[in-house]
Amino acid sequence: MHGTSLLDRLAGQLTRLCAVVDADPAVPRQLVADLLGPAATRPVDQPPAWPSDVADDHTPVEYSVAFNEAEPPTLRILAEAQAATGDLAAHAQAAYRFLDRQVDRFDLATSRFDAVREVFDTDRPRGAFALWYSLVFRSGRRPELKVYFNPAVRGEEHRATLVVEALRKLGLDAAYPMMVDGGLRPGELGRRDQLTFFALDLHDGDQSRVKLYVSQYDATVDDAVRAASVVDDIDPDQVADFCTTAAGGPGPYERRPLVSSYTFTTGATQPVGYSLYVPIRDYVDDDVQARDRVRELLDRYGLDASRLDPAIEAVTDRPLADGVGLIAHVSLRVGRPRPGITVYLSAEAHQVAAPRPGRDRTPMNAGSM
Numbered sequence: 001m002h003g004t005s006l007l008d009r010l011a012g013q014l015t016r017l018c019a020v021v022d023a024d025p026a027v028p029r030q031l032v033a034d035l036l037g038p039a040a041t042r043p044v045d046q047p048p049a050w051p052s053d054v055a056d057d058h059t060p061v062e063y064s065v066a067f068n069e070a071e072p073p074t075l076r077i078l079a080e081a082q083a084a085t086g087d088l089a090a091h092a093q094a095a096y097r098f099l100d101r102q103v104d105r106f107d108l109a110t111s112r113f114d115a116v117r118e119v120f121d122t123d124r125p126r127g128a129f130a131l132w133y134s135l136v137f138r139s140g141r142r143p144e145l146k147v148y149f150n151p152a153v154r155g156e157e158h159r160a161t162l163v164v165e166a167l168r169k170l171g172l173d174a175a176y177p178m179m180v181d182g183g184l185r186p187g188e189l190g191r192r193d194q195l196t197f198f199a200l201d202l203h204d205g206d207q208s209r210v211k212l213y214v215s216q217y218d219a220t221v222d223d224a225v226r227a228a229s230v231v232d233d234i235d236p237d238q239v240a241d242f243c244t245t246a247a248g249g250p251g252p253y254e255r256r257p258l259v260s261s262y263t264f265t266t267g268a269t270q271p272v273g274y275s276l277y278v279p280i281r282d283y284v285d286d287d288v289q290a291r292d293r294v295r296e297l298l299d300r301y302g303l304d305a306s307r308l309d310p311a312i313e314a315v316t317d318r319p320l321a322d323g324v325g326l327i328a329h330v331s332l333r334v335g336r337p338r339p340g341i342t343v344y345l346s347a348e349a350h351q352v353a354a355p356r357p358g359r360d361r362t363p364m365n366a367g368s369m
């Protein structure tokens with residue numbers, strides 16, 4: 001494998017993943033090549049030039065497969081556009097330029113993006129990232145794009161100000177106090193509850209969404225239930241059951257935080273959907289355990305799990321017992337637009353994290369190479 005480039009590694013994974021979800025790999029591959037830019041030729045056996053926070057090993061791409069009730073699974077890619085030189089400002093510029101190249105090609109709707117851009121766009125971005133994209137490939141359709149802004153891009157202390165301002169520009173400010181007062185732990189906003197992502201769909205129509213994400217540190221399953229309770233018609237037992245199963249217990253979850261997201265559609269004064277993201281990799285010993293939990297959840301929620309293992313095999317051929325973090329998060333989506341479960345798969349292009357000690361992993365069942 002010596003000398004394999006980052007693009008070669010990712011393109012191979014993408015081609016196989018597309019086969020699993022019946023999508024054409026041509027456009028996904030082009031988009032990833034465009035996002036990688038100068039990083040495309042980076043050998044995977046060298047550390048990445050930019051420490052992207054998209055994935056634990058700093059690969060600037062993460063895959064996810066969304067399992068839905070009424071439609072076949074969908075492939076999605078979370079990615080950070082790469083710049084030739086090394087600071088966050090350069091990466092922000094590369095990201096804005098990436099979008100300029102896609103607007104006409106995919107007929108993107110940028111009115112909401114244009115409305116909030118000035119809130120987040122600064123010459124001197126701070127924090128872990130400035131702009132990320134998610135690319136969604138539904139079989140037989142042109143890709144949908146979503147953009148993620150960082151509420152901390154002007155400094156940690158301004159997270160809430162930026163989010164309120166962005167919501168106001170979109171006419172969604174009524175939703176904010178309701179979410180904070182009804183969903184979060186009293187007094188914890190800006191402390192153990194952090195506003196971490198502000199996301200927008202780059203297409204129009206009644207399905208087009210604004211999403212606000214809150215990371216909850218040291219949370220328990222009850223905190224997840226409370227966060228979900230702001231959204232109508234959510235079954236609290238379902239949220240509790242998902243969280244407990246994915247994380248292997250009721251918490252408190254003291255490693256990576258639970259993340260809650262609220263979905264708004266234009267004109268709505270109340271969120272129409274809620275998602276809970278469990279960083280399952282921190283609460284398992286290895287990827288066998290993560291895979292088994294995800295499998296159990298898909299079965300329990302009546303989702304067709306037949307493409308879970310093929311999706312995993314599309315990304316890696318290593319034994320699942322040999323690492324942890326291939327399955328980075330698992331999320332439950334409730335309410336609109338589509339209920340379901342999403343499984344986040346790390347590319348592990350640069351590195352695999354070693355499993356945690358403690359499980360019965362004899363040389364026989366470790367499956368070492």
Ligand code: TRP
Nearest residue numbers: 053054055056062259277329344
């Ligand atoms: N790698 C980061 C994290 O784990 C960001 C991230 C990537 C993320 N995919 C995600 C966060 C899915 C929540 C859900 O925090």
